[in-house]
Amino acid sequence: MLHWQWFIGTIEMMQNNGYLLWDTPSQYGFLNILSLYIVPFNDPWLKVYLLNALLKLIISLIFFKIVWNKGNFSWYLIS
Numbered sequence: 001m002l003h004w005q006w007f008i009g010t011i012e013m014m015q016n017n018g019y020l021l022w023d024t025p026s027q028y029g030f031l032n033i034l035s036l037y038i039v040p041f042n043d044p045w046l047k048v049y050l051l052n053a054l055l056k057l058i059i060s061l062i063f064f065k066i067v068w069n070k071g072n073f074s075w076y077l078i079s
Helices: 004-015 031-037 044-068 073-078
Strands: none
Touching: 004 031, 004 044, 031 044
16 A cells, blocks of 8 residues: 555655755656646545546456456466
């Protein structure tokens, strides 16, 4: 399980006019924080929840497509 406060705290500091990696620390890099920051909601918890749900949906659809098409063994390894 991830430490959600590292994401939430960084997003809250960025919403209070902090610069990423200059004024606000980022434990897990900057690309995932920026992807959370551009989600068009004001609540940081809702941003994390929706992006997490979207990523899980995409991964489950890819896995379902691979299993449904009954690909060869290399597709099962990729999934």
